[in-house]
Amino acid sequence: MNIRKFFLERGYLEVFTPTLSDSLIPEPTIKNFETEFINEFMENRKLYLIPSPEIFMKRMIASGSGSLFQISQCFRNAEQLGRVHNPEFTMLEYYTMDYTEEDSIGLTHEFLKETALPEAGESVTGKPIIMSVKEAVATYSHFDLDKTQDVKALREEAEKRGHHILDEESWDDTFNRIFISDVEPNLPKERPVILTDYPEQIDCLAKKKNDFYRARWEMYINGIEVANCYKEETDKERTREYYLKEFDKLRKERENSGEVIPNIDLSFCDIDMKESSGVAIGLDRLLMAETGKNDIEDVLPFSFRKMLDV
């Protein structure tokens, strides 16, 4: 209730968008739950459980909704069942018009302070430690990200640090490998950590800040990734280019594996996205942090692992 109050008091519109969608945006790294709409008087249609409400919320923004928020159930298939993963999870997503990603940091800190459960400690409500990804890599992995913008240079740094890199590995896979083994486990835990300015090479719909970095941040609480924020891309050409590239990746990957390619809606590229910053927070993970639990199962009475008894 506190969450809703926080946004409603600030004039955000609460929206409820579909959980079942007949089409998706191309996201090659996400697998979807698929079902079928059956009606005896028309052809059956495939439907998907949404991996995030982003597509609908952005359409509303484009049509002039102003700042808005939503708490929704999201679904990601084929993900491993682990300490911080459940295929169905609860996401809070909020977009603020004319905000930059930096403005969203202030808002998110205020949000955590005002909505946290009384037992939550400084690790949730404390003033966030802000550092750029470049600073984090320099601190915990001891090399300069500016100087490792090409695959070969990054690969050399990774190999020096004992990582086994596959021959055909892309820049972002190698980066993630280093990030996950050297940076993420060593991030401070006493207060939330906000890592800003993600490498430009990790393609997404966050605006570019400069040649190497994007206006995107991620927030870690107790070392667990809890939130993600963009200064949203508004350039239609860039958006189209991005989606076509992602679609191509998805098609190639699924053709290789023999998996069915879901119905993709590229008309999304043509919406009139407004200047804004969007944040997505995994509420189950946030609840874990607030209550000091170490496993997502401890905050989900009906987790997949319990249901499937695995």
Next chain:
Amino acid sequence: MIKAGQIEKGTALLIKGQPFLCIEREFVNPGKGSAFVRLKLKSPATGQTLSETMKSQDNAEDITIEDRDFQYLYNDGENFSFMNTENYEQIEVPMKSFEGYEFLMKEGESYRLTMWEEQVLDIQIPSKVVYVVTETEDAARGDTVQGVTKDAVLETGLKIRVPGFIKQGEKVRVNTETKEYIERVNS
């Protein structure tokens, strides 16, 4: 070969020719990008631990391990001697690979060993074991109130803290991971 995503706690892998056991596994899905697993591996031979981050789709060389029952005979300060309870064959396991196990294992007792070919990867000690208290001072009068603990030495030489009311010769159940007293066992 298995996919890294299939590795679990207890999976045995061959890395650069050396067997390792997975002791911790965590899935990581970066906001954008492929899924990864973060592994903590331990070499039973040297005790060395290794952190490894693999893409879920990466191949890993797994090895087949099996459990066999052995009787623990004795240690000579360098090696533990075990006897296979089926064929009476004896094997030696370097003590440095299983530090502190001499205080947990009872001579003559049977233990399950995790084996890869002829190499011992793990000695499985039950998480709760009953031991005889061989040395402990009698509690001073008045020290038997709840919460007061004292030193005790168990039959294997393990030193733990026990409640004041425990007497020499009595049996206690001990958590072998934390080396803490659980309860008195009446026999």
